[in-house]
Amino acid sequence: MPRPDIRFCRLCGTPTEQRVPPGEDRERAVCPACGYVDYVNPTAVVGTVPVWGEDGGAVLLCLRAIEPRRGRWTLPAGFLEYGETLAADAERETREEAGARIELEGIYTVLDVVHAGQVHVFYRARLLDLDLDPGEETLEARVFPLAEIPWDELAFLTVRRTLECYLADRAAGIGFPVHTEAIPWVPRP
Amino acid sequence: MPRPDIRFCRLCGTPTEQRVPPGEDRERAVCPACGYVDYVNPTAVVGTVPVWGEDGGAVLLCLRAIEPRRGRWTLPAGFLEYGETLAADAERETREEAGARIELEGIYTVLDVVHAGQVHVFYRARLLDLDLDPGEETLEARVFPLAEIPWDELAFLTVRRTLECYLADRAAGIGFPVHTEAIPWVPRP
Numbered sequence: 139m140p141r142p143d144i145r146f147c148r149l150c151g152t153p154t155e156q157r158v159p160p161g162e163d164r165e166r167a168v169c170p171a172c173g174y175v176d177y178v179n180p181t182a183v184v185g186t187v188p189v190w191g192e193d194g195g196a197v198l199l200c201l202r203a204i205e206p207r208r209g210r211w212t213l214p215a216g217f218l219e220y221g222e223t224l225a226a227d228a229e230r231e232t233r234e235e236a237g238a239r240i241e242l243e244g245i246y247t248v249l250d251v252v253h254a255g256q257v258h259v260f261y262r263a264r265l266l267d268l269d270l271d272p273g274e275e276t277l278e279a280r281v282f283p284l285a286e287i288p289w290d291e292l293a294f295l296t297v298r299r300t301l302e303c304y305l306a307d308r309a310a311g312i313g314f315p316v317h318t319e320a321i322p323w324v325p326r327p
Numbered sequence: 328m329p330r331p332d333i334r335f336c337r338l339c340g341t342p343t344e345q346r347v348p349p350g351e352d353r354e355r356a357v358c359p360a361c362g363y364v365d366y367v368n369p370t371a372v373v374g375t376v377p378v379w380g381e382d383g384g385a386v387l388l389c390l391r392a393i394e395p396r397r398g399r400w401t402l403p404a405g406f407l408e409y410g411e412t413l414a415a416d417a418e419r420e421t422r423e424e425a426g427a428r429i430e431l432e433g434i435y436t437v438l439d440v441v442h443a444g445q446v447h448v449f450y451r452a453r454l455l456d457l458d459l460d461p462g463e464e465t466l467e468a469r470v471f472p473l474a475e476i477p478w479d480e481l482a483f484l485t486v487r488r489t490l491e492c493y494l495a496d497r498a499a500g501i502g503f504p505v506h507t508e509a510i511p512w513v514p515r516p
Contacts, residue, residue, distance in 0.1 A: 141409070143337075143338055144337045144338070145337070145338060145339075145340070146335055146336060146337055146338070146339065146340035147335060147337075148332075148333045148334070148335055148336075148337050148356075148365065149332055149333070149334060149335070150334075150335065151334070151335035151340050151342070153340065161393075161463065161464075164408070167337075176337065177370075177406070178409045179370040179371065179406060179407055179408065179409060180371060180407050180408075180409055180411075181366075181368040182368065182369060182371065182446060204350075217366070217368060218368055218369050218446070219353070219368065219369075220330070220367045220368060220369055220444045221441060221444070222369075222441070223439040223441055223509045224437065224439055224446065224507065225439075225507070225509075244505070244507070245437060245505060245507045248413065248434060248437070248448075250412040250413055250414075252410060252411070252412055255409045255410070257371060257407075257413065259437075274350065275350075316433070316434060316505045318413065318414070318433070318434045320412045320414075
Protein backbone atom coordinates (compact mmCIF):
# COMPACT_ATOMS: atom_id res chain seq x y z
CA MET A 139 0.00 0.00 0.00
CA PRO A 140 1.65 3.26 -1.09
CA ARG A 141 2.33 6.09 1.34
CA PRO A 142 2.53 9.06 -1.04
CA ASP A 143 2.91 11.42 1.92
CA ILE A 144 6.46 10.16 2.49
CA ARG A 145 8.55 12.53 0.39
CA PHE A 146 11.84 13.11 2.20
CA CYS A 147 14.61 10.92 3.62
CA ARG A 148 14.37 10.70 7.43
CA LEU A 149 18.13 10.33 7.67
CA CYS A 150 19.53 12.99 5.34
CA GLY A 151 16.55 15.14 4.27
CA THR A 152 16.93 14.54 0.53
CA PRO A 153 13.66 14.23 -1.48
CA THR A 154 12.89 10.52 -1.91
CA GLU A 155 11.95 8.71 -5.12
CA GLN A 156 9.29 6.04 -5.45
CA ARG A 157 10.99 3.00 -6.94
CA VAL A 158 11.36 -0.74 -6.55
CA PRO A 159 14.57 -1.50 -4.63
CA PRO A 160 16.80 -4.28 -6.06
CA GLY A 161 15.49 -7.75 -5.19
CA GLU A 162 12.12 -6.44 -4.08
CA ASP A 163 8.69 -6.51 -5.64
CA ARG A 164 7.06 -3.21 -4.75
CA GLU A 165 7.72 0.51 -4.76
CA ARG A 166 9.22 2.15 -1.70
CA ALA A 167 10.36 5.66 -0.88
CA VAL A 168 14.09 5.40 -1.63
CA CYS A 169 16.69 8.10 -0.96
CA PRO A 170 18.79 8.77 -4.07
CA ALA A 171 21.52 10.38 -1.95
CA CYS A 172 22.16 7.95 0.92
CA GLY A 173 20.25 4.87 -0.28
CA TYR A 174 17.92 4.67 2.71
CA VAL A 175 14.70 2.74 2.01
CA ASP A 176 11.72 3.97 4.03
CA TYR A 177 9.82 0.76 4.73
CA VAL A 178 6.26 1.21 5.93
CA ASN A 179 5.04 -1.67 8.05
CA PRO A 180 1.91 -2.31 10.09
CA THR A 181 2.06 -1.36 13.74
CA ALA A 182 0.99 -3.50 16.69
CA VAL A 183 -1.62 -2.37 19.19
CA VAL A 184 -1.67 -4.47 22.35
CA GLY A 185 -4.25 -4.63 25.11
CA THR A 186 -6.01 -6.79 27.66
CA VAL A 187 -9.38 -8.28 28.53
CA PRO A 188 -9.24 -7.69 32.30
CA VAL A 189 -11.89 -9.84 33.96
CA TRP A 190 -13.14 -9.88 37.54
CA GLY A 191 -14.67 -12.55 39.75
CA GLU A 192 -14.02 -16.25 40.21
CA ASP A 193 -16.04 -16.99 37.10
CA GLY A 194 -14.71 -14.06 35.03
CA GLY A 195 -18.23 -12.72 34.88
CA ALA A 196 -17.32 -9.04 34.62
CA VAL A 197 -14.92 -7.08 32.46
CA LEU A 198 -13.08 -3.76 32.78
CA LEU A 199 -13.76 -1.16 30.09
CA CYS A 200 -12.44 2.39 29.72
CA LEU A 201 -14.41 5.37 28.42
CA ARG A 202 -12.10 7.15 25.99
CA ALA A 203 -11.16 10.75 26.77
CA ILE A 204 -9.28 11.19 23.49
CA GLU A 205 -9.82 10.86 19.78
CA PRO A 206 -10.35 8.68 17.90
CA ARG A 207 -13.68 7.48 19.34
CA ARG A 208 -13.81 9.83 22.31
CA GLY A 209 -16.78 9.00 24.54
CA ARG A 210 -16.84 5.33 23.60
CA TRP A 211 -15.85 2.28 25.63
CA THR A 212 -12.70 0.31 24.93
CA LEU A 213 -10.56 -2.41 26.37
CA PRO A 214 -7.26 -0.92 27.55
CA ALA A 215 -4.79 -1.03 24.64
CA GLY A 216 -2.16 1.01 22.86
CA PHE A 217 0.78 1.01 20.46
CA LEU A 218 3.68 -1.31 21.08
CA GLU A 219 6.80 0.79 21.65
CA TYR A 220 10.24 0.03 20.29
CA GLY A 221 12.15 -1.82 23.03
CA GLU A 222 9.03 -3.25 24.67
CA THR A 223 7.56 -6.77 24.74
CA LEU A 224 3.94 -7.46 23.87
CA ALA A 225 3.22 -8.53 27.45
CA ALA A 226 4.88 -5.42 28.90
CA ASP A 227 2.83 -3.22 26.58
CA ALA A 228 -0.40 -4.99 27.59
CA GLU A 229 0.33 -4.41 31.28
CA ARG A 230 1.49 -0.82 30.77
CA GLU A 231 -1.58 0.20 28.81
CA THR A 232 -3.89 -1.37 31.40
CA ARG A 233 -2.08 0.48 34.18
CA GLU A 234 -1.93 3.80 32.31
CA GLU A 235 -5.49 3.85 31.03
CA ALA A 236 -7.34 2.28 33.98
CA GLY A 237 -4.85 2.36 36.85
CA ALA A 238 -5.58 -1.37 37.15
CA ARG A 239 -3.34 -4.05 38.58
CA ILE A 240 -3.64 -7.29 36.66
CA GLU A 241 -2.22 -10.74 36.31
CA LEU A 242 -1.68 -11.51 32.63
CA GLU A 243 -3.03 -14.78 31.33
CA GLY A 244 -2.54 -16.05 27.79
CA ILE A 245 -2.52 -14.24 24.48
CA TYR A 246 -6.09 -14.38 23.22
CA THR A 247 -6.93 -12.53 19.99
CA VAL A 248 -4.61 -11.54 17.14
CA LEU A 249 -6.61 -9.44 14.69
CA ASP A 250 -5.52 -7.93 11.39
CA VAL A 251 -6.84 -4.42 10.84
CA VAL A 252 -5.57 -4.15 7.30
CA HIS A 253 -7.27 -0.88 6.36
CA ALA A 254 -5.55 0.85 9.28
CA GLY A 255 -2.17 -0.86 8.82
CA GLN A 256 -2.42 -2.37 12.30
CA VAL A 257 -2.43 -5.70 14.11
CA HIS A 258 -4.38 -5.75 17.38
CA VAL A 259 -3.36 -8.25 20.04
CA PHE A 260 -5.33 -8.83 23.26
CA TYR A 261 -4.27 -10.86 26.27
CA ARG A 262 -6.66 -12.30 28.81
CA ALA A 263 -5.98 -10.87 32.27
CA ARG A 264 -7.32 -11.09 35.78
CA LEU A 265 -8.00 -7.93 37.79
CA LEU A 266 -6.26 -8.21 41.14
CA ASP A 267 -8.51 -5.66 42.88
CA LEU A 268 -11.09 -3.00 42.08
CA ASP A 269 -8.93 0.02 42.94
CA LEU A 270 -9.04 1.76 39.59
CA ASP A 271 -7.36 5.07 38.84
CA PRO A 272 -7.96 6.13 35.24
CA GLY A 273 -5.27 8.13 33.47
CA GLU A 274 -5.71 11.18 31.30
CA GLU A 275 -6.71 9.18 28.21
CA THR A 276 -9.72 7.80 30.12
CA LEU A 277 -12.87 9.56 31.35
CA GLU A 278 -13.99 6.59 33.43
CA ALA A 279 -12.88 3.00 34.10
CA ARG A 280 -15.71 0.67 35.04
CA VAL A 281 -16.17 -3.06 35.60
CA PHE A 282 -19.24 -4.26 33.68
CA PRO A 283 -21.11 -7.50 34.38
CA LEU A 284 -21.00 -9.31 31.03
CA ALA A 285 -24.76 -8.87 30.58
CA GLU A 286 -24.32 -5.11 30.79
CA ILE A 287 -21.53 -4.57 28.25
CA PRO A 288 -22.47 -1.44 26.24
CA TRP A 289 -22.29 -3.15 22.84
CA ASP A 290 -23.60 -0.12 20.97
CA GLU A 291 -21.05 2.22 22.52
CA LEU A 292 -17.82 0.31 21.92
CA ALA A 293 -14.93 2.20 20.37
CA PHE A 294 -13.39 -0.32 17.97
CA LEU A 295 -14.36 -3.44 16.02
CA THR A 296 -11.43 -5.36 17.49
CA VAL A 297 -12.73 -4.61 21.00
CA ARG A 298 -16.17 -5.88 20.00
CA ARG A 299 -14.74 -9.00 18.38
CA THR A 300 -12.51 -9.80 21.35
CA LEU A 301 -15.41 -9.44 23.78
CA GLU A 302 -17.61 -11.62 21.54
CA CYS A 303 -14.92 -14.31 21.57
CA TYR A 304 -14.60 -14.09 25.34
CA LEU A 305 -18.34 -14.45 25.96
CA ALA A 306 -18.68 -17.34 23.49
CA ASP A 307 -15.64 -19.23 24.84
CA ARG A 308 -16.72 -18.70 28.43
CA ALA A 309 -20.22 -19.98 27.64
CA ALA A 310 -18.80 -23.01 25.82
CA GLY A 311 -16.68 -23.84 28.85
CA ILE A 312 -13.82 -25.41 26.90
CA GLY A 313 -11.09 -22.91 27.63
CA PHE A 314 -9.85 -19.92 25.70
CA PRO A 315 -8.15 -20.82 22.41
CA VAL A 316 -6.30 -18.10 20.53
CA HIS A 317 -8.39 -16.43 17.82
CA THR A 318 -6.71 -15.07 14.70
CA GLU A 319 -8.70 -13.37 11.99
CA ALA A 320 -8.92 -10.27 9.85
CA ILE A 321 -11.40 -7.57 10.78
CA PRO A 322 -13.35 -6.49 7.71
CA TRP A 323 -13.48 -2.81 6.96
CA VAL A 324 -16.87 -1.34 7.75
CA PRO A 325 -17.55 2.31 6.89
CA ARG A 326 -18.74 4.33 9.87
CA PRO A 327 -22.12 6.03 9.57
CA MET B 328 14.47 3.24 22.52
CA PRO B 329 15.86 6.34 20.78
CA ARG B 330 16.53 6.43 17.06
CA PRO B 331 19.08 9.24 16.82
CA ASP B 332 19.50 8.55 13.11
CA ILE B 333 16.06 10.06 12.41
CA ARG B 334 16.89 13.71 11.76
CA PHE B 335 14.47 15.00 9.10
CA CYS B 336 10.69 15.08 8.65
CA ARG B 337 9.54 12.43 6.15
CA LEU B 338 6.67 14.64 5.07
CA CYS B 339 8.20 18.09 4.62
CA GLY B 340 11.98 17.63 4.94
CA THR B 341 12.45 20.01 7.88
CA PRO B 342 15.07 18.98 10.50
CA THR B 343 13.25 17.27 13.38
CA GLU B 344 13.66 17.95 17.11
CA GLN B 345 13.80 15.32 19.83
CA ARG B 346 11.07 16.19 22.31
CA VAL B 347 8.20 14.72 24.28
CA PRO B 348 4.93 15.37 22.42
CA PRO B 349 2.00 16.66 24.53
CA GLY B 350 0.29 13.88 26.48
CA GLU B 351 3.12 11.44 25.88
CA ASP B 352 5.88 10.10 28.07
CA ARG B 353 8.93 9.74 25.85
CA GLU B 354 10.95 11.66 23.30
CA ARG B 355 10.11 11.37 19.62
CA ALA B 356 11.43 13.01 16.47
CA VAL B 357 8.94 15.87 16.05
CA CYS B 358 8.76 18.25 13.07
CA PRO B 359 8.73 21.88 14.25
CA ALA B 360 7.30 23.00 10.89
CA CYS B 361 4.38 20.65 10.18
CA GLY B 362 3.99 18.93 13.56
CA TYR B 363 4.53 15.39 12.26
CA VAL B 364 5.64 12.94 14.95
CA ASP B 365 7.88 10.15 13.64
CA TYR B 366 6.82 7.17 15.74
CA VAL B 367 9.17 4.21 15.69
CA ASN B 368 7.43 0.92 16.37
CA PRO B 369 8.51 -2.70 16.26
CA THR B 370 7.94 -4.52 13.00
CA ALA B 371 6.34 -7.94 12.56
CA VAL B 372 8.12 -10.82 10.83
CA VAL B 373 5.77 -13.66 9.91
CA GLY B 374 6.58 -17.19 8.82
CA THR B 375 5.56 -20.82 8.88
CA VAL B 376 6.57 -24.21 10.22
CA PRO B 377 5.74 -26.25 7.09
CA VAL B 378 5.57 -29.93 8.05
CA TRP B 379 5.31 -33.02 5.88
CA GLY B 380 3.87 -36.48 6.45
CA GLU B 381 0.80 -37.78 8.25
CA ASP B 382 2.61 -37.49 11.55
CA GLY B 383 4.30 -34.14 10.80
CA GLY B 384 7.64 -35.90 11.12
CA ALA B 385 9.58 -33.67 8.73
CA VAL B 386 9.94 -29.91 8.32
CA LEU B 387 10.83 -27.58 5.46
CA LEU B 388 13.84 -25.33 5.95
CA CYS B 389 15.44 -22.80 3.59
CA LEU B 390 19.16 -22.14 3.24
CA ARG B 391 19.53 -18.37 3.16
CA ALA B 392 21.08 -16.81 0.05
CA ILE B 393 21.08 -13.32 1.56
CA GLU B 394 22.35 -11.47 4.59
CA PRO B 395 21.83 -11.52 7.47
CA ARG B 396 22.83 -15.11 8.19
CA ARG B 397 23.60 -16.15 4.64
CA GLY B 398 24.36 -19.88 4.45
CA ARG B 399 22.23 -20.77 7.46
CA TRP B 400 18.91 -22.57 7.62
CA THR B 401 15.68 -20.80 8.40
CA LEU B 402 11.96 -21.33 8.44
CA PRO B 403 10.37 -19.28 5.65
CA ALA B 404 9.52 -15.84 7.06
CA GLY B 405 9.62 -12.15 6.24
CA PHE B 406 8.38 -8.68 7.08
CA LEU B 407 4.65 -8.04 7.22
CA GLU B 408 3.79 -5.47 4.55
CA TYR B 409 1.35 -2.60 4.96
CA GLY B 410 -2.01 -3.77 3.57
CA GLU B 411 -1.37 -7.46 4.25
CA THR B 412 -2.74 -9.88 6.85
CA LEU B 413 -0.48 -12.03 9.01
CA ALA B 414 -1.80 -15.19 7.33
CA ALA B 415 -1.28 -13.75 3.83
CA ASP B 416 2.30 -12.80 4.73
CA ALA B 417 2.98 -16.30 6.09
CA GLU B 418 1.75 -17.91 2.87
CA ARG B 419 3.54 -15.40 0.63
CA GLU B 420 6.90 -15.82 2.32
CA THR B 421 6.62 -19.61 2.14
CA ARG B 422 5.79 -19.41 -1.55
CA GLU B 423 8.49 -16.83 -2.35
CA GLU B 424 11.32 -18.41 -0.37
CA ALA B 425 10.62 -22.10 -0.95
CA GLY B 426 8.12 -22.19 -3.81
CA ALA B 427 6.04 -24.35 -1.47
CA ARG B 428 2.28 -24.81 -1.47
CA ILE B 429 0.89 -25.08 2.03
CA GLU B 430 -2.28 -25.27 4.02
CA LEU B 431 -2.04 -22.90 6.97
CA GLU B 432 -2.93 -24.26 10.35
CA GLY B 433 -3.05 -22.22 13.55
CA ILE B 434 -0.85 -19.42 14.78
CA TYR B 435 1.86 -21.06 16.85
CA THR B 436 4.64 -18.87 18.25
CA VAL B 437 4.59 -15.14 18.98
CA LEU B 438 8.10 -14.12 20.01
CA ASP B 439 9.37 -10.71 21.10
CA VAL B 440 12.80 -9.88 19.70
CA VAL B 441 13.19 -6.69 21.69
CA HIS B 442 16.81 -5.95 20.81
CA ALA B 443 15.91 -5.95 17.10
CA GLY B 444 12.62 -4.07 17.48
CA GLN B 445 10.73 -7.02 16.03
CA VAL B 446 7.96 -9.47 16.83
CA HIS B 447 8.27 -12.85 15.10
CA VAL B 448 5.09 -14.84 14.44
CA PHE B 449 5.06 -18.39 13.11
CA TYR B 450 2.06 -20.38 11.90
CA ARG B 451 1.95 -24.14 11.70
CA ALA B 452 1.40 -25.29 8.13
CA ARG B 453 1.10 -28.48 6.15
CA LEU B 454 3.07 -28.95 2.94
CA LEU B 455 0.69 -30.01 0.17
CA ASP B 456 3.39 -31.62 -1.98
CA LEU B 457 7.17 -31.80 -2.30
CA ASP B 458 7.48 -29.70 -5.46
CA LEU B 459 9.73 -26.98 -4.13
CA ASP B 460 11.04 -24.08 -6.18
CA PRO B 461 13.24 -21.80 -4.08
CA GLY B 462 13.30 -18.10 -4.88
CA GLU B 463 16.31 -15.83 -5.10
CA GLU B 464 16.57 -15.36 -1.34
CA THR B 465 17.10 -19.10 -0.92
CA LEU B 466 20.04 -21.30 -1.96
CA GLU B 467 18.18 -24.53 -1.25
CA ALA B 468 14.84 -25.63 0.18
CA ARG B 469 14.90 -29.03 1.85
CA VAL B 470 12.54 -31.15 3.91
CA PHE B 471 14.37 -32.49 6.96
CA PRO B 472 13.25 -35.44 9.07
CA LEU B 473 12.97 -33.99 12.59
CA ALA B 474 15.94 -36.06 13.77
CA GLU B 475 18.11 -34.40 11.11
CA ILE B 476 17.36 -30.73 11.77
CA PRO B 477 20.70 -28.87 11.51
CA TRP B 478 20.47 -27.29 14.98
CA ASP B 479 23.94 -25.79 14.81
CA GLU B 480 23.33 -24.14 11.46
CA LEU B 481 20.04 -22.36 12.12
CA ALA B 482 19.83 -18.69 11.15
CA PHE B 483 17.82 -17.15 13.99
CA LEU B 484 16.98 -17.79 17.63
CA THR B 485 13.25 -17.52 16.90
CA VAL B 486 13.57 -20.29 14.32
CA ARG B 487 15.35 -22.46 16.86
CA ARG B 488 12.79 -21.72 19.56
CA THR B 489 9.83 -22.39 17.26
CA LEU B 490 11.31 -25.72 16.16
CA GLU B 491 12.01 -26.65 19.80
CA CYS B 492 8.36 -25.92 20.66
CA TYR B 493 7.16 -28.00 17.72
CA LEU B 494 9.26 -31.03 18.64
CA ALA B 495 8.29 -30.83 22.32
CA ASP B 496 4.57 -30.40 21.63
CA ARG B 497 4.55 -33.16 19.04
CA ALA B 498 6.31 -35.51 21.48
CA ALA B 499 3.86 -34.61 24.27
CA GLY B 500 0.96 -35.42 21.95
CA ILE B 501 -1.46 -32.92 23.47
CA GLY B 502 -1.84 -30.54 20.56
CA PHE B 503 -0.07 -27.32 19.69
CA PRO B 504 -0.85 -24.48 22.09
CA VAL B 505 0.31 -20.99 21.18
CA HIS B 506 3.66 -20.03 22.70
CA THR B 507 4.39 -16.41 23.59
CA GLU B 508 7.70 -15.37 25.06
CA ALA B 509 10.57 -12.94 24.71
CA ILE B 510 13.78 -14.14 23.10
CA PRO B 511 16.76 -13.10 25.21
CA TRP B 512 19.54 -11.24 23.49
CA VAL B 513 22.58 -13.44 23.00
CA PRO B 514 25.75 -11.93 21.55
CA ARG B 515 27.02 -13.79 18.49
CA PRO B 516 30.53 -15.20 18.70
